[in-house]
Amino acid sequence: MSNKTLLLTRTLIRNGEGFGIKGMKNKVSKVLFALMLMIILPGLVVMFSFFVNSAYSALTAIGQEGVVISWGIAIASTVIFLFGIFYIAASFYFSRDVEVLLYLPLKPRQIVGAKFLTAALFEYLITAAVFLPVVIIYGIRSAAGILFYIYSCVVFVFIPVVPLCLAAVLVMVLMRFTNASKQKDTFSIIAGTLALILGLGINLTVQKFIINMNPQELEALIMKGENTLALLTSGIFPTARWAVSALLDTVTTAGFLNLMLYAAVSAAVYILLLFLGEMVYLKGVVGLSETVSKRNKQNKTEARDKFLKKHSALRTYTMLELKLLFRTPIYFLNCVIVNFIWPVLLLIYMVMGTEGADIQGTVKQLMNNPDIAGTIFLFGIALFTFVAGFNGTVSTSISREGQELFIKKYIPVSYRTQILAKVLSGFILSIAGAVFTLIAATAVFKLPLYISMLILAAGWMGMLFISFVDILLDLYNPKLDWDSEQKAVKQNLNVVYSMIISSIVGGLTIYAALQFSPGFIAAVLSSILVYGVLNVLVYLLLRKKGVERFGRLEG
Amino acid sequence: MIELIGVSKTYGGTVKAVDNIDLTIPDGEIFGFLGPNGAGKTTTIKMITGILNADSGTIKVNGIDIKTGPIEAKRQIGFVPDSPNMFLRLKGIEYLRFMADVYDVSPKDRAQVIDDLVKNFGMEDVLNDRIQSYSHGMRQKIVLIGSLLHDPSVWILDEPMTGLDPRSSFFLKEMMRKRADSGKTVFFSTHVLDVAEKICDKVAIINKGRILFCGTLDEMRNSSKKDETLEKLFLELTENE
Numbered sequence: 001m002s003n004k005t006l007l008l009t010r011t012l013i014r015n016g017e018g019f020g021i022k023g024m025k026n027k028v029s030k031v032l033f034a035l036m037l038m039i040i041l042p043g044l045v046v047m048f049s050f051f052v053n054s055a056y057s058a059l060t061a062i063g064q065e066g067v068v069i070s071w072g073i074a075i076a077s078t079v080i081f082l083f084g085i086f087y088i089a090a091s092f093y094f095s096r097d098v099e100v101l102l103y104l105p106l107k108p109r110q111i112v113g114a115k116f117l118t119a120a121l122f123e124y125l126i127t128a129a130v131f132l133p134v135v136i137i138y139g140i141r142s143a144a145g146i147l148f149y150i151y152s153c154v155v156f157v158f159i160p161v162v163p164l165c166l167a168a169v170l171v172m173v174l175m176r177f178t179n180a181s182k183q184k185d186t187f188s189i190i191a192g193t194l195a196l197i198l199g200l201g202i203n204l205t206v207q208k209f210i211i212n213m214n215p216q217e218l219e220a221l222i223m224k225g226e227n228t229l230a231l232l233t234s235g236i237f238p239t240a241r242w243a244v245s246a247l248l249d250t251v252t253t254a255g256f257l258n259l260m261l262y263a264a265v266s267a268a269v270y271i272l273l274l275f276l277g278e279m280v281y282l283k284g285v286v287g288l289s290e291t292v293s294k295r296n297k298q299n300k301t302e303a304r305d306k307f308l309k310k311h312s313a314l315r316t317y318t319m320l321e322l323k324l325l326f327r328t329p330i331y332f333l334n335c336v337i338v339n340f341i342w343p344v345l346l347l348i349y350m351v352m353g354t355e356g357a358d359i360q361g362t363v364k365q366l367m368n369n370p371d372i373a374g375t376i377f378l379f380g381i382a383l384f385t386f387v388a389g390f391n392g393t394v395s396t397s398i399s400r401e402g403q404e405l406f407i408k409k410y411i412p413v414s415y416r417t418q419i420l421a422k423v424l425s426g427f428i429l430s431i432a433g434a435v436f437t438l439i440a441a442t443a444v445f446k447l448p449l450y451i452s453m454l455i456l457a458a459g460w461m462g463m464l465f466i467s468f469v470d471i472l473l474d475l476y477n478p479k480l481d482w483d484s485e486q487k488a489v490k491q492n493l494n495v496v497y498s499m500i501i502s503s504i505v506g507g508l509t510i511y512a513a514l515q516f517s518p519g520f521i522a523a524v525l526s527s528i529l530v531y532g533v534l535n536v537l538v539y540l541l542l543r544k545k546g547v548e549r550f551g552r553l554e555g
Numbered sequence: 556m557i558e559l560i561g562v563s564k565t566y567g568g569t570v571k572a573v574d575n576i577d578l579t580i581p582d583g584e585i586f587g588f589l590g591p592n593g594a595g596k597t598t599t600i601k602m603i604t605g606i607l608n609a610d611s612g613t614i615k616v617n618g619i620d621i622k623t624g625p626i627e628a629k630r631q632i633g634f635v636p637d638s639p640n641m642f643l644r645l646k647g648i649e650y651l652r653f654m655a656d657v658y659d660v661s662p663k664d665r666a667q668v669i670d671d672l673v674k675n676f677g678m679e680d681v682l683n684d685r686i687q688s689y690s691h692g693m694r695q696k697i698v699l700i701g702s703l704l705h706d707p708s709v710w711i712l713d714e715p716m717t718g719l720d721p722r723s724s725f726f727l728k729e730m731m732r733k734r735a736d737s738g739k740t741v742f743f744s745t746h747v748l749d750v751a752e753k754i755c756d757k758v759a760i761i762n763k764g765r766i767l768f769c770g771t772l773d774e775m776r777n778s779s780k781k782d783e784t785l786e787k788l789f790l791e792l793t794e795n796e
Contacts, residue, residue, distance in 0.1 A: 300679075300683065303682060303683050304669055306648070306652065307648055307651060307652050307665055308666055313659075315656075316652065317653075317657070324645075404641050407642075409604075409605055409607075410604040410634050411629065411654075411657045411658075412626045412627075412657065412659075551608070554606070554607055554608070
């Protein structure tokens, strides 16, 4: 490995790459990041350790305890590979330092090597979180000798190499032969959505696994799972098999040879990556900042016709907000997608949670009881309130303007119209999310259609109320000083405040439903009355104070 | 016409960015607003356009007070901010559509803009691309076009020449002249004194929030009694401060 590769690796690490703290300029975000690492990661590790421990017990019963090692390596490799795809794409192609590196007298393989090593450093965190509990639990419980731990150290060092190389090859080929590198936004949106779905999938699988944990079922699962996991390890990451064999057989020469084979092949794969990098990296990365323009002349007349059509300021402003929400990856993931993820999560947890089956049964039972329809109706409205409160669209709508807020001050559109457009854009997304939830709820709980329709007909008032409250929150406490869109939505406390407020409002609605068990008609009328009055009051407040506040905001 | 009477603006309670200025920018003239960095040019422009609220004083655009009739006053103005890096995720045509709707431009006038302005700035082939993919000069052009969609009677430009290629720069200067000659107000800030010297009918020089000079270039030369370039006069004026 050349000195320049190591020099570059050191510089990249010092520059903050590797742990995602690049761009965190203030100390608070660094501290928060560190806290997250110190709290969330250990939490996951502890949970995983418990899982490994009980799996070990169950597996010993059938004499297959070695499977935990193969699981550990398989899980670590899979997670590294998946994270690696996003990480490599971000680091190799979308990072701002890439252009600076291009004009330095560096060979492509040196850049690829250094960036790879920096990425690997980050992946060791994941490896440690997954592999160490396995090694320690297996080691202690099987009373393994010192050689096992030494071998484990060697395996630990090489675990990220092959999965990360595969991820890098995938990304480099993709960037070389498609124009994905020039479609950063599209790539981020697709990758982010996939990651969300993947995260959700893993979450649910683990949830299901832990809930279903009883010895017989576990055994059945393992018999089935061992095959799939073995396939996974030997199929996608063939080298992992040697690592497993080495760790399970530390006393014979075969074990040692397996370990050497594992290390040698991993190193060879890394060298192959460097050769590939030398061939394709530059071609994919050069011209990254070039303009992407299709220069599509066919649509010219169509665009012209659209331009000639006149629309109201409210409509055009609302459409602008929605376009920006859909086109900015961070906003899309945090404001648009969450509308659809939260409801799904909520429903799945309700159905799959430990008492989930009972809830579902109870709801079905309740629905047959006409006296309870009012309560169900109020639950539906509360759910709408949660959906509105848990997406950050309206509660960040002023913050998202950032340095561009000045534009909204010189255009001849009244602040009231602008505020309404911002509320409306969030409200439209919330309604879409709510309709989606309602369809799911109707299917899962077999809600009678008339109740679903009535919830929709009255529930929007809860959403509108939360949207009005959200915009007031953001008008009084906007986060306008940001340099990356991420900060406008992800590090914005207004989103948290909105969640708290919507939880209180929704919670009170549920409380009222349970406390008074109103009849259906009474529930409909009282909710229309209460939410109606609340909406009028907060709208009046917004019209007066909100508009004044917008006028005083100076970006 | 733009009128500023006793206008002041203080940032953070201590930094006086604009200090009790009086300024009248008449119709039918190109009016250059000059001053060193941090002199108060952009703050003044932001107060005229309604982006910032003045702490005291009155600002009128065509006789309409920006404080009491903000929407009507803003309708009079076409504004080109100093940085064209905005709405980067919109396509050029989408940005123009937004501005046209916001300024209530009729379909007939829109057609003229497409046929006239867009063509003259050489932007017809890129209107369907995202502004993100534009060069600095192209971004500047799309903002310039957006500012003229409603044929404003007052055109305010903050450092408009930055990043423009020679042809567009020439076209812009020509347009400024044409608008002034047709009786409209053209008010622009600049650092480039050569440009100001060539095209301005009148200039105002601001430093440390106060107007040091306001009048024609000849008046400036007469007052200093030296036949010097604007650059030298500018340096002398701002140096003595």
